[in-house]
Amino acid sequence: MNDSSNDVNGENQKLGISGRIAKTFLLTEITPLIALIGLLLGVFAVMVTPREEDPQINVTFANIFIAFPGASAEEVENLVSTPAEQVLSEITGLKHIYSTSMPGMSMLTIQYKVGIDRTDALVRLYNKIASNQDWLPQNLGVGQPLIKPKGIDDVPIVSLTLWTEDENKGGFELSQVAHAIEAELKRIPGTRDIYTVGASKRVVHVLLDSAKIAGFNISLDDLRNALAASNTAKDAVSVVNNNTEIQVVAGTFLSSDDEIGDLVVGVFNGSPVFLKDVATIKHGADSPETYVSFSTAKGASHKGLQEGIKSPAVTIAIAKQPSINAVSVSNNVIKRIEQLKGTFIPEGVNVTVTRNYGDTAKAKSDKLINKLIIETLAVAALIWLALGYREAFIVGTAVVITLALTLFASWAWGFTLNRVSLFALIFSIGILVDDAIVVVENIHRHMVLGGKKLVDVIPIAVDEVGGPTILATFAVIAALLPMAFVSGLMGPYMSPIPINASIGMLLSLGVAYIVTPWMTNKVLSKVDFSHHQEDDGETKSHKFFHFILSPFLRAKGGGWKRFTLLFVFIPILIAISLSLAFPFQKVILKMLPFDNKSEFQIVVDMPEGTTLEQTSRVLNELSTELDKVEEISDYQIYTGTAAPINFNGLVRQYYLREGSNLGDIQVNLTDKHERKRQSHEIALAVRISLQDIAKKYNANVKVVEVPPGPPVLAPLVAEIYGLDHEGQIEIASKVRKVFESTKDISDIDDSVEANQERLVIKVDRQRAAHLGVSQAAITSSISTVLGGEDVTFIHNKNLKYAVPIRLEFPVANKDKIESILSLKIRSTKGALVPMSEVVHVQEGTREHSINHKDLLPVVYVTGDMTGHTDSPLYGMFSIANGVKEAPVAAYDKNINEHYFSPPDDPYFYSLKWDGEWQITFETFRDMGIAYGVGMIMIFLLIVAQFRSYVVPLVIMSPIPLTVIGVMPAHWIADKQFTATSMIGMIALAGIIVRNSILLVDFINDQLRAGVDLNEAIINSSAVRAMPIMLTAAAAMVGAFFIIDDPIFGGLAVALISGILVSTVLTLVVIPLLYFMYLRKRVHIITGTSA
Missing domain, CATH: 3.30.2090.10 (Multidrug efflux transporter AcrB TolC docking domain; DN and DC subdomains)
Known part of the structure; x- marks a missing residue:
């Protein structure tokens, strides 16, 4: 805090950097232009930033197929897969390398680390393969490697299902129509890969x-x-006859x-x-290798369709190019289809949009932008009630300019308008407004004191709060920014939150020192402050905090009460709050909760050797259960092939699902506004009846929902390692039995093929x-x-x-x-x-395929967790306990289990847990590290400001108090504690430290003014309660606008409850802790002798 004199004439020499910035831009004509440019940049960003539902994650896969006709699986493994793995593992930037050795074919999959440039990754791959083509002897019979790269841009954003009720038309005729319009759709700017699923050749x-x-x-x-x-035929040859050239x-x-x-x-x-x-x-x-059909169910009327349609079909899948607006591409595709009807699309052929990620992206972004506007108005209304309508106008305008600049910065950074980046702005508004509130409130207070002109007061008032405001802003950034370095898929998925929020905080600081003073001078210049009276008597706030704090400050008995409150009662509350998660499991830990989507998949695996016709019959029987569900509008059955993939299908490689024993049912639901149940509830409801049918045919059925975050192979994955493949299969069989005997475990499968x-x-x-x-x-x-x-x-x-x-x-x-x-x-x-x-x-x-992961032979057992807990983490630990009780036949001892890394000793059978556990562990580990780094950065900032190693500990002490609010609130609200909840807790650290800084800084000012320590302690809470509660209310108002979101609701609950409880406790805990520290150190603050 700048302790400059109130002498206006000497302010030029004594103003700090914040005051000098305010004075520089106070009367200059460029300030309104800066504000206007900021607003225009925001409008520009909204217009040009591509809109997508989810953030684009730069993750690159590649499949390498190497044919070895006639060779056995073991021969393929030894001669092709293993040497290829050894060569490919040398490529820098690889995360995992997988291989499947099957009779006559080796298929390798390489997965690069997130963030590796796709072009660079593929160049490295092609170079490595080209430079090692001598790894196999000539004339061995091994074919040339076929490389098929895959990435996020290969996921179709639009799928169009062509179907007909004309008995004279079938899949072959529909295929001809689909092929005819593929080229027409490819002419649309921004489209990428366009292909037809289920087309007959x-x-x-x-x-x-x-x-x-x-x-x-x-x-x-x-x-x-x-x-x-x-x-x-041979190409033309020229001959000359009678001086004429003839072809x-x-x-x-x-x-x-x-x-x-x-x-x-x-x-x-x-x-x-x-x-x-x-x-x-x-x-x-051609002889059918796939079947595709289109059916409508009870919710068909919501799409303008008739219930009960069951027709042959084909589906056209359309992907988009990188950094292109999904909304415009999807709209142009649908518009072009309408134009093609009657020409390329004959009468009797119907086209139904069975996927439109552009539409969902637009709906989500429009909804969130509306929430941004409403939340800004709500925060302005809060300021109106506290300070007045003029001040509310100033603060609201500052927030709008800050948001506009943040949107532009987000576009410049490379982010798209998606639910994560927009949620980052929504959650940030509550803290973006703080700087403007502090500046406007302090200017208002100085004018109430009287005796000065507004133009002279503004630089002094801004400078007076400049130091603490800058420190508090950087404290929030220090808490949030380390989250941008979380590794794995979750890092870039959630990175818009720390980056956009941090950028917004910096911009809000600039707007508060440049635009806000200018606006204050324009809006408040003619306001008469003479009728305002400073209440210099004992206010209700002072009486309240005197009643609360005095018993803890008394010389007699105060020490015992302080000790009991600070070191007994509060720690007990923290321990009780933590116990709600462990061991009582009242608060369930989960990576991310399920979102309310408009689709899910039913993935069906029949035993190897099943004919296409039998698989089709089973799929059709399964579909009869879907006809009974009110919320299902339509579904498509894909027999022998996969439905158009989504991001989940990309990671799980569903695009490789081809075979007569395989099938998918793509289920589309009515709009979420037209149904009461969420998609997760519907998926759970149909799972039991579907699996009952599947048991009759020895089929494996999985109900696959769109994951709310980064996808994995399966929620529960047990990887069985060991050198003997038959031994691995035997152990996998035992582990699978433990899966099957564990409560609430469903969708159980393994990588061992049925005998054929x-x-x-x-x-x-x-x-x-x-x-x-x-x-x-x-x-x-x-x-x-x-x-x-x-x-x-x-x-x-x-x-x-x-x-x-x-x-x-x-x-x-x-x-x-x-x-x-x-x-x-x-x-x-x-x-x-x-x-x-x-x-x-x-x-x-037929020989079983042999799988490798990272050069080690592996057999997978997979599953999912349902029931009340609904978190794979708890299912994994339950299964792990069961596995410990199941001896391994080959050694008659328990299998070694690994949770964090593959086994060091591949010569002994062992189990490594993967799936959602791995990504949860990595995410919470990295977030924990980010949390720790943020605490260290905040500590260093406070040390630099207060020049003490103890004071930062006092200021940061309320951070653990957030647990007292967060965990019970999750229990009461029946919310799972997720990664977004953790983000909320990390953000709380910076927000709460801001309040502590205000209290400690005020106590120091009081002591320098000669106020008694006890009175200074009481005054700090009494005087600072208003601005602290106001900024806390602003942050809580921001969080209320995301509490209804299935994914980010945990973040909102954490912010609201954490701010509410910790803010109230901070007004008591910080003064008392600082009192204990200062009792014999007042002279350090006042500069007097001890």
Whole structure:
């Protein structure tokens, strides 16, 4: 605090930096321009900042596929996956490297640390693979690595489901429509990847008749060679004739079914054999590998649809480019679809928007911006009641300018307008207003004293509160800013809160010293302060605090009462408050609560070997339960493929879910304003009935909700390590049984595939060699019989996608092993040799895939937590206790459990807990470190201001008092203590320290003025109660506007309860603690001898 004289004429020489800034901008014409520019910058930021629902997290994945046809899973692991992992693990910036070794294929996934630039990450990956292509011997049979990068921008923001009730149209016709409009949508600026889910491919089927082939003495090689040789052409060659250059093209491509059928494939009895003589040519849809359907449920009317629709469908997924406004892209996509109806979209084909993240982003940002406006008005109303309408106008204008500048700074920093960045501003308003309140209130107080002109008072009044205000502002920043360095996915997800709030605090300080004095001079210049009277008698506040504090200040008995209050009663309250979390579990700890979304997924895994048709039947039976739910508007069933992914699906790699035994149901709910139940309640309600149906078919069903924060593989993940794969599987089976026997654990699964029957057709090499048949010809023919062979492609200028000409047998023949054995192969001598003479069939079981994580073999067991607790942390510890009681058969002893890092000794079986536990541990650990760093920074700031090592401890002592409010409030409000609650507690540290600084600074001023210590202590609470309660009320008003949010409600509860309780206790605790410190040290403050 600046103790300058009140001599106005000497103020120039004695003003501190805050007073000099105020005086410089008080009468200059540039000040209103600064305010205007600040407002315009805010308007500009709102207009140009991209709007999204969630913050963009720069997390890069890449899948590397390496084919090794015919190799076993163990061979793939040893020869491909492990060497590849060793090479790729050298890349800097990697967080994890995963691999799955399966028969004939290695799939590796690398995950970079959050924040690593996507382009740099992929360049490192491609360089590493290109420079190590000699890791495998040539001619081993291993294919070239195929790299598929993935990132947040690959998540579609809009999905359009095309469906029809026309019986003459099906998935194939819908696919043609979808492909036709893909290019039209790609022309929209800002769109990125556009693809169709469930599209049927167009194929020219050459359906072979095995009897006719044998009758005409034709082999598969004859057919293959005839098609390939007849579909070739050479580029134009120039020839000159009569001084004219003529272009000559050699050959033409196959372009029609008739041309294909008329191909000569052999000669029999001196006559040509045409392809149509031995095969049927059909141009149409490929054999179905996926099914997609669209259905409506009881809430369909909210979308303008009729209930009970069940139609074939395809879905177009549209992603957007980075840093592009999701709202504008989605609006333009939907507008373009409307324009295409009647032209590219024929009559009878309906288009339903089944995902629109642009719409949800707009709704969320509009709602939060409205809350910002209402909250600013509410804070201004609070100031009006306390100081007057003119002062409220000044403070409200200062807040608006600060918010405008903060929005611009947020855009310049690279943030988008999303729920986290806007919540940061909403929660910050309560503390952004403090600087303006302090300045305006002090100017008002000086004018009430009288005797000076307003223009002369303003610099002095600003300077008088400049030091404490600057210190308090930096104390709040010191508490918040370290949170920006939280690691993992949670760090960048929540980073807008500490960064935007800290920037806002700095800007509010500048506005308070530059704009607020100028506005005060303009608004209050003609106000008559003479009618204001200073109440110099004993006020009610003074009487109240005299009654409260006097018993603790008396020489007789006061010491015992102080000790009992400060070191017995308050610690007991803190201990009781903490016990609500542990051990009584009245307050549940969780990473983040579920948000109220408009969608969830049902992920279905049938046993390996299940046909596509059977999987479809099970999915349709599951969907009958969805038809009973009032809040479901529509759903899409995806059989054999995955629904368009969201961020959760990106991290869990749902985009790799392809196979006849896999399926998804994408469930869309009515708008949250049109239903009473939240999405989490609905998901819990359908889970039990769905899993009852799943048990009948031995299916695994998971109800997957959109996570409120960074996603993980599963809420509960047990990683089983050990070198013997069979031993890992055995232990995983035991761990899974513990999962199943633990209360409230659901969606249980593991990474061990079900046994699937396998037939191995072995070639008798000696017999084949004797007959002149190569093994390559045999295996190629078997592949053609079972799966067909795309020999070449038809050429048509009107086709968007290449159409293969496929040699294949009718479906009825594919399912019979006899069809393979009866097939004849042409030998090198020209004779046709029956397949049965050179092969025999061996029955077996398909090998299980082998998973690695960070170069260690691993088997996963996963699950989720439901019930009242609804926090995977408690489920994990319950399971962990059960695992300790389950001995490992191989060693007859308990398995080693690890919670924080993988096992150091991979030669012994061990269990590492992952999932939500890992991200919760990392987040709360980093937040705890950030909290500690903030406390140290606040301590150093206060030491620098008060030049004492003890006074900062007194000033910071109310920080633990926040627990007394926070934990009981979470219990009463039935709120889980989450990461946002922790953020609220961290912010409380800076807010509460501000109050302590005001009290200690006032006591020092009183003592320097010669007031008795006891009276100074009472006066500090009596006089400072008003500004302290006012700033506390402003912060609480700000928090009230986010208390209804499912995710940030915990932050609001922490702020409101913590500020309320700690502010009241601070007015008692700080004066008493400072009294105990000063009893024999008053001379240090007054400068007199002891």
